[in-house]
Amino acid sequence: MTQTSDRIRAIIAEQAMLDADQVTDNATPAELGIDSLGLVESIFALEEEFDITIPFNANEPDKSDFDISNMGSIIAGVEKLVAAKE
Template sequence: MTDTVKSRIKELIAEQAMLEPDQISDEATPEELGIDSLGLVESIFAIEEEFDITIPFNANEPEKSEFDISTMGTIIAAVERLVAEKAA
């Protein structure tokens, strides 16, 4: 399941960043991919819709959110946790 989740998240992020999914590494930050704050919020909405989850993210104060957006790897790991919790 996690490979599917990971690849789908990369596809959604790539679409927002106007890149190919294979251009997105786990170490890349949203800024490095050219995703601004609005693009990040749109990406989060797309991920929530895709996986039918609610991401605990405060766009006004991202540093206070429970959702780590520092790299693609942390975003993927957090979404995988939320998807697993929903399935349990």
Template sequence: MTGTIRDRVIRIVAEQAVLDVEDVKGSQTLEDLGIDSLGLVESIFAIEEEFDIQVPFNANEPEKSDFDISSVDAIVKAVEDLVKDQHG
């Protein structure tokens, strides 16, 4: 799959939210986009598959995880960090 990490994460989030990619803004939360807890889990599975990474199992507990899901921008940064850590 081509595109930057940011583009690919936003595409996954947009698919979960049933929105056009252009409608997903970095400052938005998953809740803003109408993504519930099941949608979050599906988004994480899609991100793991897309980037061949392992997201921490406690990503939905921000106080216990380094994987920040507080906004689209935070998710992009967390994925960038995991890709760097797990793929050198």
């Protein structure tokens, strides 16, 4: 795991009120107890932490260019945005 992915897991875990090691790549937001509002709060927290803009539309999540199906895809997407910024 990279330092970035560790930070992402910590942010998601904080939003879900879980331990970071419970945030596995295969876990979906719903499985972690993150509802749509929690997901939006998590996205905002990630954007703030990494100074990035995540292309996610909470009103139309299915039309977003950002895969939120599981934690692995969220982490990969954030890492890609962070790498593109550097």
